[in-house]
Amino acid sequence: MASAALLIVLAPLVGFVVMLIMGRQVKEPTAGWIATTAVAVAFVASVVTFFALISRSQHEVTVNLFGWLDVGTLHVNAALLVDPLSMTMCLFVTGISALIHLYSIGYMHGERDFNKFFIYLNLFVFSMLVLVLANNLLLTFVGWEGVGVCSYWLVSYYFDKDSAASAGKKAFIYNRIGDVGLLIAMFLIFRTTGSLNYVAVFHHTGLFTSSVATITVLALLLAATGKSAQIPLFNWLPDAMEGPTPVSALIHAATMVTAGVYLLVRMSPVLALSSSGRMSIAVVGGVTAFVAATIATSQRDIKKVLAFSTVSQIGYMVMAVGAGAYAAAIFLMVCHAFYKALLFLGSGSVIHSLSGEQDIHLMGGLKKYLPLTFPTFLIGWLTISGVPPFAGFWSKADVLGSVYGFSKFLWVLGLITAVLTAYYMSRLFVVTFRGTERFREVTKGHDPHESPWIMTAPLVVLAALAVLGGVLDLPWIHHDSIAGFISGSVQPVAGVASISTSAQWVLAAVDLVAAVVGIAAAFTIWRQTSPWPSRYESSFLERVWLWDDAYDAVIGRPAEHAAAFTGEVIEPRVIDGAVIAVATSVRRSAEGTRKVQSGLLRQYALAIVMGMAVLVVYLLTRSW
Amino acid sequence: MSIPASWFLVVGALLFGIGAYGVLTRRSALIMFMCIELMLNAVNLTFVTYAHALRDIGGQAAVFFVLVVAAAEVTVGLGIVVSVFRRRNSTSVDELSEMKG
Amino acid sequence: MIAATYTIPDVLIFVSASALMLVGAVGVIAMKNPVHCALSLIMTFFGVALAFAVQQAHFLAAVEIIVYAGAIVVLFLFVIMFLGVDRSEDVNVEPIVGQRPLAALGVVITVAGLIAMLAHARWVTGAHSATTGGVPTKGGNANIKELGTSVFTTYLYAFEITAALLIIAVVGAVLLSRRDRLSRAEELQEENA
Numbered sequence: 001m002a003s004a005a006l007l008i009v010l011a012p013l014v015g016f017v018v019m020l021i022m023g024r025q026v027k028e029p030t031a032g033w034i035a036t037t038a039v040a041v042a043f044v045a046s047v048v049t050f051f052a053l054i055s056r057s058q059h060e061v062t063v064n065l066f067g068w069l070d071v072g073t074l075h076v077n078a079a080l081l082v083d084p085l086s087m088t089m090c091l092f093v094t095g096i097s098a099l100i101h102l103y104s105i106g107y108m109h110g111e112r113d114f115n116k117f118f119i120y121l122n123l124f125v126f127s128m129l130v131l132v133l134a135n136n137l138l139l140t141f142v143g144w145e146g147v148g149v150c151s152y153w154l155v156s157y158y159f160d161k162d163s164a165a166s167a168g169k170k171a172f173i174y175n176r177i178g179d180v181g182l183l184i185a186m187f188l189i190f191r192t193t194g195s196l197n198y199v200a201v202f203h204h205t206g207l208f209t210s211s212v213a214t215i216t217v218l219a220l221l222l223a224a225t226g227k228s229a230q231i232p233l234f235n236w237l238p239d240a241m242e243g244p245t246p247v248s249a250l251i252h253a254a255t256m257v258t259a260g261v262y263l264l265v266r267m268s269p270v271l272a273l274s275s276s277g278r279m280s281i282a283v284v285g286g287v288t289a290f291v292a293a294t295i296a297t298s299q300r301d302i303k304k305v306l307a308f309s310t311v312s313q314i315g316y317m318v319m320a321v322g323a324g325a326y327a328a329a330i331f332l333m334v335c336h337a338f339y340k341a342l343l344f345l346g347s348g349s350v351i352h353s354l355s356g357e358q359d360i361h362l363m364g365g366l367k368k369y370l371p372l373t374f375p376t377f378l379i380g381w382l383t384i385s386g387v388p389p390f391a392g393f394w395s396k397a398d399v400l401g402s403v404y405g406f407s408k409f410l411w412v413l414g415l416i417t418a419v420l421t422a423y424y425m426s427r428l429f430v431v432t433f434r435g436t437e438r439f440r441e442v443t444k445g446h447d448p449h450e451s452p453w454i455m456t457a458p459l460v461v462l463a464a465l466a467v468l469g470g471v472l473d474l475p476w477i478h479h480d481s482i483a484g485f486i487s488g489s490v491q492p493v494a495g496v497a498s499i500s501t502s503a504q505w506v507l508a509a510v511d512l513v514a515a516v517v518g519i520a521a522a523f524t525i526w527r528q529t530s531p532w533p534s535r536y537e538s539s540f541l542e543r544v545w546l547w548d549d550a551y552d553a554v555i556g557r558p559a560e561h562a563a564a565f566t567g568e569v570i571e572p573r574v575i576d577g578a579v580i581a582v583a584t585s586v587r588r589s590a591e592g593t594r595k596v597q598s599g600l601l602r603q604y605a606l607a608i609v610m611g612m613a614v615l616v617v618y619l620l621t622r623s624w
Numbered sequence: 625m626s627i628p629a630s631w632f633l634v635v636g637a638l639l640f641g642i643g644a645y646g647v648l649t650r651r652s653a654l655i656m657f658m659c660i661e662l663m664l665n666a667v668n669l670t671f672v673t674y675a676h677a678l679r680d681i682g683g684q685a686a687v688f689f690v691l692v693v694a695a696a697e698v699t700v701g702l703g704i705v706v707s708v709f710r711r712r713n714s715t716s717v718d719e720l721s722e723m724k725g
Numbered sequence: 726m727i728a729a730t731y732t733i734p735d736v737l738i739f740v741s742a743s744a745l746m747l748v749g750a751v752g753v754i755a756m757k758n759p760v761h762c763a764l765s766l767i768m769t770f771f772g773v774a775l776a777f778a779v780q781q782a783h784f785l786a787a788v789e790i791i792v793y794a795g796a797i798v799v800l801f802l803f804v805i806m807f808l809g810v811d812r813s814e815d816v817n818v819e820p821i822v823g824q825r826p827l828a829a830l831g832v833v834i835t836v837a838g839l840i841a842m843l844a845h846a847r848w849v850t851g852a853h854s855a856t857t858g859g860v861p862t863k864g865g866n867a868n869i870k871e872l873g874t875s876v877f878t879t880y881l882y883a884f885e886i887t888a889a890l891l892i893i894a895v896v897g898a899v900l901l902s903r904r905d906r907l908s909r910a911e912e913l914q915e916e917n918a
Binding site for chain 3: 630643644661693
Binding site: 597598599606609 | 644647648649651717718720721722723724
């Protein structure tokens, strides 16, 4: 089992190294196949490890690779922690990554830097697996940074486009701000418990004072907001849509952005120590879900709608974590990975058929041209809107049910968000696939064509998973399902009221009503796309509640002014001035001293006599 | 032994001072030389005074040598003054200021 | 101060010697004409010789007159006449700023300091010197013999070196003051021209 676990992490790394070494010698599809095979091997290894884990009695295995740091009292090993939480993450990360790798071989066909894409993608998968499988915070941080860097590279994949380069930087910088939170949390945890190893830390949670625990939890929340794009660090995610669509699907929907939620769930024993921390987490999640959902209703770009949808759904997950419903959060994470990847890859298929057009104003009526993309996208749409029996319905009901017991206000917020979710997804679906055709200028009169099998096959697989994903946690098999599986890895929270089964069914029905309301509203408004019903769009919402502008005004401009001031005033006057002043003073003193050399003999003689006089006076005073 | 040595020493000091003032003040190279001879004589006077007071003939031997060296110095020095005069037609030392910084 | 046992003639001799010296010195620095300065210098030398003689340095007194007054000052006068610089120099103008006051200050401090130091050290202690220049001390009248013995025994090296120095000086003086010899060809050209 240890070797299988090691293989999970090693396979993508080997793929990365092999492709890096071979460089340009591999021709186009080969690099893609190498990468896909590497990730598929990792998936198989995950499955093997998973079965090996559940066949054991103890559900927690540490696979030690090598000793890494041994500094003073800090002992950190490079070791893998195989337990239900990490195996769940591994399974869906490797599985979806493999499908997306396969899809990318078709999508990135003809790109100039085909090999580079897969090199980065494999490195990303490796980093994500390190993040998930690490048994200590430091190794997790290594993976954390690794996925951040790969995200930066992949978002700026089209690096000669200014917007892409800026988006990459924005993503990385926002991530970095969140990383400060993770570092502070690590410092506090090490200081309190003397170790960074998860198992060791969780045994010593009694050493935390409540204020230290709260600060640690808030620091972890900051890290999660950076990585998982929550308020206040969420506006990098829409910009990150500059990257190619498979990147958006993999990194910014299914895997990297869930890393923040994973961290919080992993640190559940620490979270259990601070109820104010957990309330903050839940509020951040809820508010983010709501705000993002409102923004998504007015977006023009198909990928931006999905990006804000991601932010909103992760808001749900974070809210569930705050409410103590860790299993619900993980369940939603897995289902979300399925249907969001499906939606992104589907949108990629649409974009591909329209030669790169992403504006939904210029789509419409694509139903008859995309016979495979359309039904899979339809399934994705129904899932995310919360229509039973698809996976989205069950996961959303799980989350909202848990939140109802935690805070009624957040539950109402979550419900409104569910209505909005159904609304904006239906809007997207209707405008893109039904209605009149508005894309003729973009395709120059040609018909859009369906994507090749290499792109549609993953769509089909993901659609199937979206349909069947609900079985992971149906309410009546709660204890034998993923919830029961994961509960071994997380610390349950005391004092959270659980609701009765009948209440759960009522709430589920309410969720269904919300979904129907949203869908109906969208269908009524958006059936007619000419003229465009822009009454129902708002520029305030479209511009992300002016969030970017606010940051620009409060942080960006002052920083620019400070930089300009430093460059134009401080640098020439103070710094250069100091250096020049030194030189000038040396020169002046030299010029002054130069006057002593007058060349006049008598002045030199006078100097000698004066010296003699001084000497005489000195001797005189000394002898007295 | 009759005159106290201190009187001669004071005279010697005064002579030295006058000579020094002359070196600093006069511009002609020749006259500066003469003032230097004054200073040397003051020193000689001091030596002899001490030789007499301490009954040490070494003082007089020193004067002997100072005399010889002064003679040699004047010889060479005046040779230099003559050479310089040939070039510049003036013995003023203020004009020899080409070594100024 | 040693017990003063001086008589009137001694004081007179001292005063005249000092007067000669000091007046002559002031004359050297104050006269405008270089020839007058040289003559003042001779006066100074006579005063110095008198002081030497009073202090039982008879040989040195004689040598002082012969060498200094008789040779060195004559040499000075030769050069003055030869170069023709016996015209008066303007003593009133001092081109260098502050030279005179500063010179006066420096000199006054030095001299005063010297005298003060000597006074503080009680001039001469009166004890006889430990060294004798290599000569057994006598009453103090066989001056030439003592000096000669000392120079040719204790200070022999210095004597030889100063002799060499004199020769070098002579050679140097000759070199310094000769005009450049024209080459043989140029001389012929000059003659034919």
